[in-house]
Amino acid sequence: MQKILIVRRDNIGDLVCTTPLIRALRQRYPDARIDALVTSYNRGVLSDLPELSHVYAYTKGKHREPGQSLVRLHYQKLVTLWTLRRVHYDVAIAAQGTVSRRALALARNVGANRLISLVDGTTRMTGVTDPVTARQTGHEVERVFALGQPLGIQGPPGACRVVADEARREILQRRLDAVLPDGPRFGIQLSARKPSQRWPVLHYAHLIEQMQRHWPNARFLVFWAPGAENDPRHPGDDRKAAELMQHLARQRVLPIATSCLEDLIAGIDLCDAFLTPDGGAMHLAAGLGKPVLALFGDSDPEQWQPWGVPRQVLQPPSRQVADLQPGEVMAAWCRLLDPLPQ
Known part of the structure; x- marks a missing residue:
């Protein structure tokens, strides 16, 4: 086994949940060429991961920048696939936690000798040489990790892994030390892609005030x-952040608008613990080894809760994060972190 390609075409958190499989493949085949094919949207997850030899990416139509031609993006995707076909991979893995014909089609176009994919017995999966029966329960990490079975990978998955860029981390470290020189560092994520995962600004403000009383330094x-709420490609939360900062004028707060995924990873790496709605930032924090308090709306904690780190998970009966009250979130935060230096 000399050349292995992992294909993962969806969101940030999904790709983070694939890193235990990538690490296991590197341990099993230390001298192999192990590459990944991902999207430009989630590529930053793997930018500094040492287990990979190469990371290839293409841009989905829905993620194209203003002025980018859809025809041009399709052409660039075809060029990328042609480049990968010339590598002559021994195996390609459609690394999805559920059966996906789109992921399989992408992996099949690479022309590897073997093709590993989940199957469910009902969906036609043409070209699969090494089928793995899809699991209906369990965490996304476990579902994806099962795809390593045809390559001799067994046992429970390890932790997720994300690596921060040192230069970006150092820049944010200097910004932080310039305004807030000491004390534990608590990270708080405002943005959430799904409406059911969004928490009101006043709830964040009240929670931070409670935290400040409990941990004065x-x-x-x-x-x-960053950006506007009505951006169809990447809805932003500039308005929400500005409103929060008005409420927290006297608190020890460093606002960080993360214009790229690498900056978000570097910033989370500075934190001692992280509070976030379910989403990509939650999985990045787990990949960086941070204790996580996760607020779940209309998604399944069994499949998506932070993997391999100390965690607290809150989900109201309504499956709407907005219905969680600051007091119960504060109680969960204390369960996660106490005792920390006061």
């Missing part, structure tokens, strides 16, 4: 995706 790093 705590430093708060507040993250959000």
Whole structure:
């Protein structure tokens, strides 16, 4: 087994949940060429991962920048697939936690000698040489990790792994130390892609005030995706962040608008613990080894909760994060972190 390609075409958190499989493949085949084919949207997850030899990416139509031609993006995708066909991979893995014909088609176009994919017995999966029966329960990490079975990978999955860029981390470290020189560092993520995962600004403000009373010298790093709420490609939270900062004028807060995925990873790496709605930032924090308090709306914690780190998970009966009250979130935060230096 000399050349292995992992294909993962969906969101940030999904790709983070694939890193235990990538690490296991590297341990099993230390001298192999192990590459990944991902999207430009999630590529930053793997930018500094040492287990990979190469990372290839293409841009989905829905992620194209203003002025980018859809025809041009399709052409660039075909060029990428042609480049990968010339590598002559021994095996390609359609690394999805559920059966996906789109992921399989992408992996099949690479022309590897073997093709590993989940199957469910009902969906036609042409070209699969090594089928793995899809699991109906369990965490996304476990579902994806099962795809390593045809290559001799057994046992429970390890932790997720994400690596921060040192230069970006150092820049944010200097910003933090310039305004907030000491104390535990608490990260708080404002942005959430799904409406059911969004928490009101006043709830964040009240929670941070409670945290500040409990940990008087705590430093708060507040993250959000920049831009306008009505951006069809990447809805942003500039308005929400500005409103929060008005409420927290006297608190020890460093606002960080993360314009790229690598900056978000570097910022989370500075934190001692992380509070976030379910989403990509939650999985990045787990991949960086941070204790996580996750707020779940209309998604399944069994499949998507933070993997391999200390965690607290809150999900109201309504499956709407907005129905969680600051007091119960504060109680979960204390369960996660106490005792920390006061």
